[in-house]
Amino acid sequence: xxxxxxxxxxxxxAWEGKSLPLGDWLTxxxxxxxxxxxxxxxxxxxxVDVEKAKKHSPFKKxxxxxxxxxxxxxxxxxxxxxxxxxxxxxxxxxNKVRFPSPVLVDTxxxxxxxxxxxxxxxxxxxxxxxxxxxxxxxxxxxACVAEFISLMFE
Numbered sequence: 078x079x080x081x082x083x084x085x086x087x088x089x090x091a092w093e094g095k096s097l098p099l100g101d102w103l104t105x106x107x108x109x110x111x112x113x114x115x116x117x118x119x120x121x122x123x124x125v126d127v128e129k130a131k132k133h134s135p136f137k138k139x140x141x142x143x144x145x146x147x148x149x150x151x152x153x154x155x156x157x158x159x160x161x162x163x164x165x166x167x168x169x170x171x172n173k174v175r176f177p178s179p180v181l182v183d184t185x186x187x188x189x190x191x192x193x194x195x196x197x198x199x200x201x202x203x204x205x206x207x208x209x210x211x212x213x214x215x216x217x218x219x220a221c222v223a224e225f226i227s228l229m230f231e
Contacts, residue, residue, distance in 0.1 A: 079159035086203055086231055089160050093195045097157050100188035102214060103149070105141050107182050113145045127182075136181055143176040146186070146211050146221035153188035154207060154227070162231045169204060169226040178218035185214035193224070202230040 080098040083089050107127065114125050122129045123140050130139045151168060180186065194206040204226060211221040 079155065079157060081158045083158070083160045085162040086160065086229075089158075089203070090195055092158075092192050094192065096191040097154075097188075100153050100157050100190075102185040102187045103153070104183060104185050105145070105180055107139060110139060110141050110145065110182060113142055113148070117142065117144070136179060139182045141180040141182070141184075143221070146176065146180060147171070147174060147223060147225075149186065149211065150188070150207075150209050150221075150223060150225050151227070153186075153211070154190065154209070154225075157188060157190065160229065163229050164231060166227055166229045169228050172206070172224040172226065174221065174223045176221055178213055178216055178220055180213065180220045184220075186220055187212050187214070198228055199230075202228055204228055 083092075110124050114120050119142055123134055124142055125139065127139055131137055134140070189210045189212055191208045192205060193208045196204045198204040205228075207225045207227065209221070209223045209225050210219045213220050
């Protein structure tokens with residue numbers, strides 16, 4: 078269940094400019110990394126070859142793809158906020174994305190976010206600009222910082 082549940086877009090609009098509740102921790106497993114590699118066809122050894130990473134990587138273990146952090150934003154936002162009247166949501170794009178720190182296998186991530194801007198979109202939609210920081214448990218630098226845009230419809 079989402080930490081912030083709102084009945085409709087009117088209630089959601091009151092959150093513009095405000096921080097969201099912190100997300101729950103999510104552990105990035107080797108299976109997730111391997112599945113992401115299969116989906117994107119990015120099989121660079123630093124991600125998928127555990128033994129080679131132990132021997133040759135400066136991190137001594139596999140590292141998740143940077144774009145994996147971005148791809149988790151939809152799930153992480155969905156875990157934090159739910160608008161009951163929403164019939165559909167889609168990703169619209171990204172304005173800014175940075176990967177300040179690598180995500181090692183078995184690292185825990187969570188979302189710290191805020192709603193930067195809410196705009197009307199068509200007759201029944203909203204365009205939301207989210208400021209997202211994907212935090213790494215025990216590390217000062219985040220895995221990902223992104224200005225993420227999504228559309229939602231009632």
